[in-house]
Amino acid sequence: MAAFGFASGLASFFLVERNESLAQMIAVLMLLSWAWLILERWLRLGIIKRFGFKMPPAVMRFATQMVHQESLFFTLPFFLAATTWNHGQLVFTLLLITCALISLIDPIYYNWLAPKRGLFVAFHALTLFAVLLVVSPLLLNLDTGQSLVLALVLALLFSLPSLKGFIPSGRWWRLPLISLMLVVMATGAWQIRSWIPPASLRMTEITLSQQMDRELRAPGDSIRNIEVASLHRDGLFAWTAVRAPRGLNERIHHLWLLNGNEVDRITLDIVGGRDQGYRAWTHKLNFPVNAEGNWQVRVVTDSGQLIGLTRFTVEPASE
Known part of the structure; x- marks a missing residue:
């Protein structure tokens, strides 16, 4: 499945390069996968209430990992093509490469990343941020500045709801701390925005x-x-x-x-x-x-x- 995520991400990039109408369809599918991830908790509770069927936690964790893999390997070729390698943009692109590799290696993803709640939320927010930077110009014809602002705001707003299940019960104090961490990440990204390659250009x-x-x-x-x-x-x-x-x-x-x-x-x-x-x-x-x-x-x-x-x-x- 990891190899499938890697191959489909690269294939999506080349399809986008050849046919921009197809690019919009792929971008919509990518956003739908994130919409499902964000609404997953409410959908799961609705299924339990209506049908009495409870989705195994392992299945949900696997689905989250697959969305991360697909997203990172879909966006990574765009950033590789847009990066100026003798500039600070090298740092951002290397960070995405590192995240993509982590999403592929199960022992690191599940045993090292997932237990670290703050780090996992940061990983999740960065992945969503990269997806929005790529798909916003394709779907909405936003310029790079508008795409950057939209990606920062939506990554901040949508990261916490989709990961509420990862906050253990009785650890309510983690939610404001993680929220503050995301705000600091968004502020820092804006301050060093010249280090973020414009994926649409x-x-x-x-x-x-x-x-x-x-x-x-x-x-x-x-x-x-x-x-x-x-x-x-x-x-x-x-x-x-x-x-x-x-x-x-x-x-x-x-x-x-x-x-x-x-x-x-x-x-x-x-x-x-x-x-x-x-x-x-x-x-x-x-x-x-x-x-x-x-x-x-x-x-x-x-x-x-x-x-x-x-x-x-x-x-x-x-x-």
């Missing part, structure tokens, strides 16, 4: 060049080093191709940083649906007099999530 290409073919919408030769005189004379194009789901309109920003300090922010809008990514560029001409140093161009969303980055060096004029 993917940088397919980023190029810095001093030439741009406007008809073909293609850049010239890529630049990694440039003399300051040439930079001031011709400026620099930042060309990006960002893949987004069909129907999604997103505002992104090109941030120009010199030695870690932001010196300019240029805004543009992208439209989803193109397989190779929506191609757009900005042309920066206004550089500071003392432009020598290490530069970065970061592509970020309105909410501050990083889509991708590139670096270049401005060298002193040759004599």
Whole structure:
């Protein structure tokens, strides 16, 4: 069953890539599995009251594990594709990978994770948070900022009801403590949101060049080093191709940083649906007099999530 969860999650990703209408159906099925998990306690009590049949606890624990497996292996490929690996996003994606492996290994999942109530709730909330980040743009055409806020709020609200059965009777004091822990998690996630890959967006290409073919919408030769005189004379194009789901309109920003300090922010809008990514560029001409140093161009969303980055060096004029 663990192998099935792994394979079906990966298959879902490739089906989503090929057919976005199918992606919406898969997203609905994923949400229905979580709806069942959230309502499970009330459904189980209703079945007992009406039919007198009591679902064995082992079956319910197994169903919870399967939802975790399916969710993590469905969302993980999206985050792997969207992660900027030379950035703090590496931490978030590695955390998801670790959670996915834990969900596969029964001795760790049942004997180490499940008995630790607070840790299990955090695991559950993180899994739901990742699912909502992926499915919200697919189903509702929300931009990354809206998806992030929605995912934080719903993961916070729906984590506790679905896990009420895991709080032992007589340990009522654990509920406010776990609630506080979830609020702290949500607040912390918002503060470090640039470390959370925008699962609905993917940088397919980023190029810095001093030439741009406007008809073909293609850049010239890529630049990694440039003399300051040439930079001031011709400026620099930042060309990006960002893949987004069909129907999604997103505002992104090109941030120009010199030695870690932001010196300019240029805004543009992208439209989803193109397989190779929506191609757009900005042309920066206004550089500071003392432009020598290490530069970065970061592509970020309105909410501050990083889509991708590139670096270049401005060298002193040759004599």
